[in-house]
Amino acid sequence: MTTQAKICGLSTAESVAAAVAGGAAYVGFVFFAKSPRNLEPEAAARLAAPLRQGPVRTVAVTVDPDDALVDRLMATLKPDLIQVHGKETPSRVREISARSGAGVIKAFSISSAADVDQARAFDGVAEHLMFDARPVEGSALPGGTGARFDWSLLEGRRFSRPHFLAGGLDPWNVAEAVRASGAPLVDVSSGVERGPGLKDPALITAFLDAVKRA
């Protein structure tokens, strides 16, 4: 099966264009004040405007979003999916989905097989599950840190909908990550940057080319 990719943390028209031209299936915009990729919803809506009629799905990346943020995102960016990267419960995921009308990607911090097991409670609740590395103790960010986990922890895992592998992927390791994990979807942020929050269009292109070859 063809692997599909999400390019996350976009903040310029050039990086959005590189993601679309390279065949990304998803593009992500981050709404988390502590992130170097944080955007105002209105700015993300402007960046996403050229994608409106196309096949690329837009994702709003959040951490324990309150109802006000969900409503603001739906009034501006109108994402296809809302990614939740905090301590959301299955019932909160259901609420966000029902309130927004968007699908939800529920992200998990992984450092052991038991961490993968906890995702079972969300299978069939969230539209997609995302397995990301557990950030180091004290990190200000729950994701977007470039940390990796043992990709083989996902080997043989099956869920009702395609799941994402995230965490420390880059153009040079993504093929091996797909092989080791069997993940149908991959997600990258810092691995296609030349500095914190600074996406590099050439690295986006290289990542998407590597995914096509995987």
Ligand SMILES: O=C(O)c1ccccc1N[C@@H]1O[C@H](COP(=O)(O)O)[C@@H](O)[C@H]1O
């Ligand atoms: O990217 C961020 O700043 C971010 C902030 C808050 C929650 C999640 C965030 N990013 C997500 O983490 C993955 C993996 O990042 P990386 O490739 O290891 O840098 C990223 O793709 C986002 O989905």
